Amino acid sequence: MTGRATPRGAYTASPCRACRTPKPSRFYLCGNCWDQLTPATRRALKRHDGQALARLRQLHTHIDSGLPLADLEITS
Numbered sequence: 576m577t578g579r580a581t582p583r584g585a586y587t588a589s590p591c592r593a594c595r596t597p598k599p600s601r602f603y604l605c606g607n608c609w610d611q612l613t614p615a616t617r618r619a620l621k622r623h624d625g626q627a628l629a630r631l632r633q634l635h636t637h638i639d640s641g642l643p644l645a646d647l648e649i650t651s
């Protein structure tokens with residue numbers, strides 16, 4: 576939590592799940608957090624197939640449990 580206020584109406588996008596930085600809604604994470612993922616994880620998350628939602632859920636579960644982004648391994 577940064578405690579920094581976001582200007583009202585300045586962003587229509589959702590905040591980054593990991594650090595709450597506003598980001599375009601088409602991205603899963605802001606650029607900073609995305610860079611902390613391993614290349615293999617980034618590749619997996621960029622794949623759009625039948626498992627894309629399951630992988631996104633893994634990402635969210637990982638973030639919600641407070642683990643470092645670099646530790647995330649996408650298994651599906």
Ligand SMILES: [Zn+2]
Pocket residue numbers: 591592593594595596604605606607608609
């Ligand atoms: Zn972030």
